[in-house]
Amino acid sequence: MTRVSMTVDGVSYDDDVEPRTLLVHHLRERLGKVGTVVGCDTSNCGACTVMLAGKSVKSCSVLAVQADGADVTTVEGLAGRDGELHPVQQAFHESHALQCGYCTPGMIMAAVDLLSENPDPSDGEVREGLEGNLCRCTGYQNIVRAVRDAAASMRGTVPTAQEPAAEASAASTASTASTASSPGEPASQGVTT
Amino acid sequence: MTRETTQGTSRAPAHTGVVGRSLPADDAAAIVAGDLEYVTDRRVDGMLHGAVHRSAHPHARIVSVDTARAASEPGVVAVLTAGDVPCNQLGTDSENGAVLAGDVVRQVGEAIALVAAADPETARRAADLIEVGYEPLPVVDGPDSPAPVTVHPRGNVAGTLTFESGDVATALSSSDLVVDVDTTTSAQEHVAIETPGGMAEWDLGKITVWCGSQNPGLHRKLVAHALRLNLDDVRLVSNPVGGAFGSRNDDPAPVYLALLAWHTTRPVHLHLSRRETIVAGPKRHPYRTRVRLGFDRAGTLRAIDSRAVADTGPYVTAGRNVLKTSAELSSGPYAAPNARFDGTVAYSNNANAGAFRGFGAPQVAFALETAVSEAAVELGLDPVQIRRANLTRPGDAHSLYGHTVSRSLRASQTLDAAAAHPWWRDRDAWAAGSAGPWRRGTGIAMAIKGVGMGSGKGDTARARLIVSATGTVNIWAGPNHTGQAIGTAYRQIAADTLGIDHDRIRVHVGDSELVPESGATAASRSMYAGGSAVHQVCGRLRAVLDEPGVDTGASFDDVAAHLVASGRAEYEAEFVLPDVDDIGRIPPEALADYAPHAVYGCSAQVVRLEVNTLTGEIRLHGVVCAVDAGVAVNPGATVGQAEGGVAQGVGFALFEEYRLDAGVPVTTSLENYLIPTAMDVPPIETVLVTGHENTGPFGAKGMSEVVVVPTAPAIAAAVGSATGFWPRHLPMTPERVRAGLSAMSGEGTSERSGRRSAAERARTRARPENMSAEPAEGAS
Numbered sequence: 001m002t003r004v005s006m007t008v009d010g011v012s013y014d015d016d017v018e019p020r021t022l023l024v025h026h027l028r029e030r031l032g033k034v035g036t037v038v039g040c041d042t043s044n045c046g047a048c049t050v051m052l053a054g055k056s057v058k059s060c061s062v063l064a065v066q067a068d069g070a071d072v073t074t075v076e077g078l079a080g081r082d083g084e085l086h087p088v089q090q091a092f093h094e095s096h097a098l099q100c101g102y103c104t105p106g107m108i109m110a111a112v113d114l115l116s117e118n119p120d121p122s123d124g125e126v127r128e129g130l131e132g133n134l135c136r137c138t139g140y141q142n143i144v145r146a147v148r149d150a151a152a153s154m155r156g157t158v159p160t161a162q163e164p165a166a167e168a169s170a171a172s173t174a175s176t177a178s179t180a181s182s183p184g185e186p187a188s189q190g191v192t193t
Numbered sequence: 194m195t196r197e198t199t200q201g202t203s204r205a206p207a208h209t210g211v212v213g214r215s216l217p218a219d220d221a222a223a224i225v226a227g228d229l230e231y232v233t234d235r236r237v238d239g240m241l242h243g244a245v246h247r248s249a250h251p252h253a254r255i256v257s258v259d260t261a262r263a264a265s266e267p268g269v270v271a272v273l274t275a276g277d278v279p280c281n282q283l284g285t286d287s288e289n290g291a292v293l294a295g296d297v298v299r300q301v302g303e304a305i306a307l308v309a310a311a312d313p314e315t316a317r318r319a320a321d322l323i324e325v326g327y328e329p330l331p332v333v334d335g336p337d338s339p340a341p342v343t344v345h346p347r348g349n350v351a352g353t354l355t356f357e358s359g360d361v362a363t364a365l366s367s368s369d370l371v372v373d374v375d376t377t378t379s380a381q382e383h384v385a386i387e388t389p390g391g392m393a394e395w396d397l398g399k400i401t402v403w404c405g406s407q408n409p410g411l412h413r414k415l416v417a418h419a420l421r422l423n424l425d426d427v428r429l430v431s432n433p434v435g436g437a438f439g440s441r442n443d444d445p446a447p448v449y450l451a452l453l454a455w456h457t458t459r460p461v462h463l464h465l466s467r468r469e470t471i472v473a474g475p476k477r478h479p480y481r482t483r484v485r486l487g488f489d490r491a492g493t494l495r496a497i498d499s500r501a502v503a504d505t506g507p508y509v510t511a512g513r514n515v516l517k518t519s520a521e522l523s524s525g526p527y528a529a530p531n532a533r534f535d536g537t538v539a540y541s542n543n544a545n546a547g548a549f550r551g552f553g554a555p556q557v558a559f560a561l562e563t564a565v566s567e568a569a570v571e572l573g574l575d576p577v578q579i580r581r582a583n584l585t586r587p588g589d590a591h592s593l594y595g596h597t598v599s600r601s602l603r604a605s606q607t608l609d610a611a612a613a614h615p616w617w618r619d620r621d622a623w624a625a626g627s628a629g630p631w632r633r634g635t636g637i638a639m640a641i642k643g644v645g646m647g648s649g650k651g652d653t654a655r656a657r658l659i660v661s662a663t664g665t666v667n668i669w670a671g672p673n674h675t676g677q678a679i680g681t682a683y684r685q686i687a688a689d690t691l692g693i694d695h696d697r698i699r700v701h702v703g704d705s706e707l708v709p710e711s712g713a714t715a716a717s718r719s720m721y722a723g724g725s726a727v728h729q730v731c732g733r734l735r736a737v738l739d740e741p742g743v744d745t746g747a748s749f750d751d752v753a754a755h756l757v758a759s760g761r762a763e764y765e766a767e768f769v770l771p772d773v774d775d776i777g778r779i780p781p782e783a784l785a786d787y788a789p790h791a792v793y794g795c796s797a798q799v800v801r802l803e804v805n806t807l808t809g810e811i812r813l814h815g816v817v818c819a820v821d822a823g824v825a826v827n828p829g830a831t832v833g834q835a836e837g838g839v840a841q842g843v844g845f846a847l848f849e850e851y852r853l854d855a856g857v858p859v860t861t862s863l864e865n866y867l868i869p870t871a872m873d874v875p876p877i878e879t880v881l882v883t884g885h886e887n888t889g890p891f892g893a894k895g896m897s898e899v900v901v902v903p904t905a906p907a908i909a910a911a912v913g914s915a916t917g918f919w920p921r922h923l924p925m926t927p928e929r930v931r932a933g934l935s936a937m938s939g940e941g942t943s944e945r946s947g948r949r950s951a952a953e954r955a956r957t958r959a960r961p962e963n964m965s966a967e968p969a970e971g972a973s
Contacts, residue, residue, distance in 0.1 A: 033227075034234040035226070037233075039387065039388070039467070040862065041466050041467050041862070042467070042864045044862070044863035045386060045863060047386055074227060075225075075227035078226075079226060085222075089225040089226065093222055093224075095829075096215065096829040096832070098218070098225070099676035099834075100435045100437075100675065101221070101224030101229060101435070102386040102435025103386045104224050104225060105227045127871040128871075130871045131872045133871075134384075134863070134868060134870065135871075136383075136384050136386055136436050136868065137676050137833075138833055138840075139833075139835075139836030139837045139838070139840035139877055140871040141836040141876065141877050142833060
């Protein structure tokens with residue numbers, strides 16, 4: 001057993017851990033931080049991404065003892081003290097940038113790190129920055145849009161050169177849905193021959 | 194409270210509809226905060242941890258199972274083998290497989306023993322200490338295997354389905370053009386990011402299992418059957434869950450959990466690793482599909498002849514129904530006076546195959562759409578024009594079965610919506626920008642997919658509603674939510690049916706104890722069937738609200754209190770999916786055997802890409818996904834489903850191939866089984882085609898599967914347009930594309946090139962009827 005001290009989401013913890021313990025297992029099993037999840041056993045999926053000393057890491061590829069003395073932020077510690085969501089969390093929430101949500105904590109943490117390095121990334125830079133985080137539900141389109149929306153919000157501006165795809169899908173969504181969705185629409189509208 | 198009262202007073206007159214609005218998913222706020230507790234996050238004090246010992250052999254007799262060393266490990270509480278399962282069968286068909294293999298293993302990764310221990314490390318270590326003696330048997334490594342043994346005593350054929358309308362042989366022999374396409378598609382792994390697992394508790398003679406499931410009702414039956422329990426003594430709580438896509442349809446994890454908790458009488462936690470999920474979990478069925486299409490010179494389709502062989506692995510779960518879907522969709526959206534399907538689902542010692550989004554459609558659609566695209570080239574017709582000219586019109590008879598095709602089908606509008614996009618219109622300019630080894634191309638393809646389990650199945654969804662005295666409307670409904678925001682959509686439907694604010698409505702899904710049996714989150718049925726049941730149950734309450742003197746215009750709080758006081762606060766409803774109006778050529782007594790659909794969704798997709806002719810690499814530049822979903826109840830969620838479906842189609846087309854070598858898995862992790870990353874999926878533009886399904890809630894119908902289907906054939910068509918090489922085998926890896934390009938340039942034309950000479954076309958026509966028994970070139 002080795003003594004480790006770390007601050008996780010603003011709270012200090014001192015624990016005895018086996019040297020082989022992975023940071024993600026320490027967070028989940030010892031500290032109860034189950035908001036950070038595990039999706040693979042080969043460090044490919046990125047679902048376990050957290051911030052360690054200000055940089056994003058896959059917490060399945062770091063030992064708990066390597067985090068000794070460090071400051072760790074998980075998705076559970078990202079919101080403000082008053083519960084106000086981080087702009088990246090807010091954008092994921094609003095932009096349908098999640099479905100089952102299992103990859104979302106890691107995706108959000110990777111995006112936060114990406115934006116700290118590049119506050120105004122292009123679509124391509126967002127895709128490159130999130131390449132280590134797998135999502136099986138969304139097709140990434142709304143994730144890219146959310147990260148760019150969050151970037152704009154954090155810069156205090158409107159999004160620049162928004163990806164045409166996102167704009168187009170949002171626009172077509174709004175227009176087609178609004179014409180099609182009135183309840184009690186006559187049956188004949190459903191038929192074209 | 195003030196807020197609620199305000200909402201209450203603003204009831205019916207001020208209620209603005211929420212159907213058609215992109216509300217965030219109900220659980221989205223908890224998800225982004227890391228607060229959502231998935232089933233595998235569940236923990237209680239004193240719980241044990243489970244682990245599974247799995248077969249190392251693809252096919253072997255079990256000679257001995259020695260659990261002594263495992264059982265004597267400190268911390269181990271139980272080691273269970275076949276003899277410990279009261280009824281050692283997954284379901285009622287022995288060919289569905291055992292809970293724990295006792296005599297024979299038929300797949301690497303098949304479960305042989307379960308361990309419960311004080312901590313996960315001890316459980317896994319103990320599982321490794323179990324010693325199994327094997328007597329290896331010859332391996333049946335595919336439908337064409339020459340192995341001198343069969344997987345099951347009754348043989349290697351799990352099921353067949355044949356049907357013919359008209360006279361296909363005569364029609365083909367008299368056609369001006371016969372396009373013959375022989376394809377293979379690979380086993381695809383779901384890779385839901387949360388691997389299977391959860392927790393189970395045995396308490397007061399009753400078992401509760403928290404485990405992801407697309408079909409809590411079925412899982413409840415599987416658990417009750419294996420443990421010989423009364424169905425009412427089994428409860429499945431099946432969400433929150435991290436993705437499904439078909440993988441949680443009949444996954445055995447809930448049975449393992451229940452068995453461990455029942456034996457130990459303690460709470461047990463089990464969370465499978467990614468490796469064992471990939472090795473032991475179900476796959477999309479690998480198929481070999483040969484399609485022959487006969488056309489006249491003008492491009493009118495005369496005949497569709499489709500033959501398919503599916504490899505279902507060692508046990509049949511969904512396999513026969515997958516083949517059924519393939520049969521129905523073997524003619525796609527097209528009208529042909531002559532059509533034939535001849536399909537077999539075969540056992541092997543390969544991966545166990547089951548349900549996967551699309552359910553037998555993507556495999557046959559790849560062959561069919563490729564053949565249509567190639568016919569367009571041969572006939573000098575535009576790929577959109579040849580499709581449009583041959584579409585089955587709404588209300589017409591289905592090519593194979595002759596049943597009535599639903600009037601809400603928007604196939605031509607969907608095709609036109611995709612073709613109207615600049616990425617299709619400007620395809621010549623795109624191609625003209627080819628430079629160096631990178632050749633640019635654009636492709637289009639389409640597909641339909643039935644909604645629900647099909648005619649003759651009695652497919653039913655139910656809903657229960659209770660108004661609380663405090664003005665909340667609680668609704669218990671199914672199918673379950675596995676990531677589609679289906680509960681949110683139910684809430685939108687309820688709000689607009691009742692004319693009250695959606696914040697007053699709470700929807701509960703996925704708990705078999707509380708939700709009336711509503712079937713599976715499958716077959717594109719959740720919105721259509723579950724939404725319809727919600728619509729109906731709310732309609733009952735609405736009818737009461739509309740009675741004179743009930744809704745006095747007071748706040749809904751007061752109305753609710755009145756309903757509770759007068760015993761009119763509880764309602765139930767069920768929605769039985771309609772059967773087809775006219776069953777066509779299907780014998781009435783065999784309707785469920787073919788299960789044709791009354792309602793279809795449609796998607797047409799355009800792909801723009803580049804192919805490197807030196808390396809075979811494909812770079813996608815964009816996908817247009819037009820989708821006919823009827824009315825989109827939650828357009829944001831609908832578009833999300835479309836984009837996610839396209840991404841899975843991209844994986845199926847370009848990367849994903851679960852490989853085995855003589856039954857031994859090769860691609861056992863996400864390091865060598867690759868799914869698309871954010872860099873691999875191009876920008877996707879989704880177009881929701883305006884439509885209205887009259888039998889669906891607010892005009893909605895299902896769409897989540899059909900969007901997976903056209904992606905691969907559209908990519909293949911784009912490769913064909915860029916290079917003249919028409920891929921026949923999925924995934925289109927650089928190696929396969931490079932080999933195909935070489936074969937084409939080496940011999941001028943080859944079987945795998947769409948640009949055939951007249952002589953070769955003649956040879957094609959003269960080819961014998963029977964599908965060759967040899968594996969297709971490039972298949973692995």
